[in-house]
Structures are given as C-alpha cells and as structure tokens.
Amino acid sequence: MKEVKPDGAALRYWPTWLSEDEQVWWWRWLEENPWQQYTLRLFGRAVPQPRLSLWYGDHAYRYSGLMLPSTPWPEPLARLRDRVSLATGYAFNSVLLNLYRDGSDSIGWHSDDEPELGPTPAVATVTLGECRPLLLRRVSDHSCREARWLQPGSLLLMAPGVQSQWQHSLPKTRRSVGPRISLTFRLLHPGR
Ligand SMILES: O=C(O)CCC(=O)C(=O)O
Numbered sequence: 001m002k003e004v005k006p007d008g009a010a011l012r013y014w015p016t017w018l019s020e021d022e023q024v025w026w027w028r029w030l031e032e033n034p035w036q037q038y039t040l041r042l043f044g045r046a047v048p049q050p051r052l053s054l055w056y057g058d059h060a061y062r063y064s065g066l067m068l069p070s071t072p073w074p075e076p077l078a079r080l081r082d083r084v085s086l087a088t089g090y091a092f093n094s095v096l097l098n099l100y101r102d103g104s105d106s107i108g109w110h111s112d113d114e115p116e117l118g119p120t121p122a123v124a125t126v127t128l129g130e131c132r133p134l135l136l137r138r139v140s141d142h143s144c145r146e147a148r149w150l151q152p153g154s155l156l157l158m159a160p161g162v163q164s165q166w167q168h169s170l171p172k173t174r175r176s177v178g179p180r181i182s183l184t185f186r187l188l189h190p191g192r
C-alpha cells in the first residue's frame with residue numbers, strides 16, 4: 001500500500017487489490033447489468049453524459065441533478081462493499097459505477113461533495129479494465145495538479161478532507177484505449 005498526502009488530504013492506493021481472476025469475474029458480472037446513459041439538463045439543453053452509469057444504494061442519491069433511487073444490493077456487490085470497508089476502514093452504503101466505453105468517454109472536474117455525503121466524505125474507487133489517469137487539482141489553485149494512473153484491480157481511497165480541497169476528473173484521450181469501469185463507494189446520510 002502506498003500512501004500519498006497532497007497537503008494533508010490523504011490518498012491511499014492499493015495497486016493490486018483484486019486478483020486477475022476476480023477482475024475477469026467482475027467484468028463479466030458487470031457487463032450483464034443495466035447500464036444507462038443519463039442525460040443532464042445544462043442551461044436548458046439536454047446533454048448526455050459521456051459515459052454509462054449504474055447505481056446501487058440503501059438511499060436515493062441526488063447526483064449531478066439526477067435522482068438515483070434506492071436499490072437492493074446484489075449479493076456479490078454487497079460482499080465487495082464489505083471488503084472495501086474492511087480494507088479502507090470506512091463504511092459505505094452506496095456505489096456509483098462508471099463505464100468509460102473508450103477514450104471519448106470521460107468525467108469532468110468535480111468534487112464528490114453532495115450534501116448527502118456529509119462534510120468530510122470518504123470515497124473508495126475500484127478500477128477494472130483500461131488503465132487511465134485520474135487527475136487531481138487543488139480547489140484553490142487549479143495549476144497545482146497530480147495524476148494517478150489507476151491500474152486494473154486497484155483500490156483508491158480518497159480519505160476525508162480530499163473532496164473539500166481537491167477536484168478530480170478523468171479526461172478524454174485520443175489514445176486508442178479499451179473500456180474502463182470504476183466502482184465508487186460512498187456513504188450517504190439521507191435527509192441532509
Ligand atoms: O472513474 C473514476 O475513477 C472517477 C469517477 C468519479 O469521479 C465519480 O463517479 O464521481
């Protein structure tokens with residue numbers, strides 16, 4: 001496990017957290033799930049998100065203007081959630097999954113700072129498929145940047161404190177890249 005502390009905000013990274021067999025199993029299992037391309041309304045225009053999404057959680061989640069309903073956990077995903085909690089030391093009750101089909105899929109700069117996540121959320125990400133860089137930049141100085149190449153089978157923890165000081169993004173790339181899936185585990189406090 002490598003520990004990096006950009007300015008007191010901790011990122012913890014486990015590069016080989018899932019075995020290759022587990023990664024293959026998860027990819028096949030996730031392929032059978034009902035992925036959706038959500039559409040956001042931005043300035044009155046309908047903009048399809050440049051990625052597919054999937055959501056499981058104990059509570060509904062308002063995310064980027066969407067309302068994701070509460071959904072029962074499939075058994076394997078509940079077990080993975082518990083393993084992520086054990087490894088990181090944080091409890092999670094929801095997971096937002098992203099499928100980046102190729103290099104033109106991406107996620108723009110943001111912090112995971114919805115009110116339901118509380119003031120100091122921990123977010124844990126499991127990566128499958130293509131190795132792509134997660135970029136981080138300081139909220140107070142956008143020129144202060146880091147890149148973390150998240151390899152397949154890895155686990156990344158953005159510990160409490162990261163979201164208020166840093167934004168993250170997964171940029172488009174013109175390189176020819178295969179699909180990547182991220183499972184981002186979160187703890188929602190309903191009614192915030
Ligand atoms: O795919 C990733 O690793 C990042 C996803 C992300 O930032 C999010 O779902 O909020």
Ligand SMILES: [Fe+2]
Nearest residue numbers: 110111112168
């Ligand atoms: Fe995020």
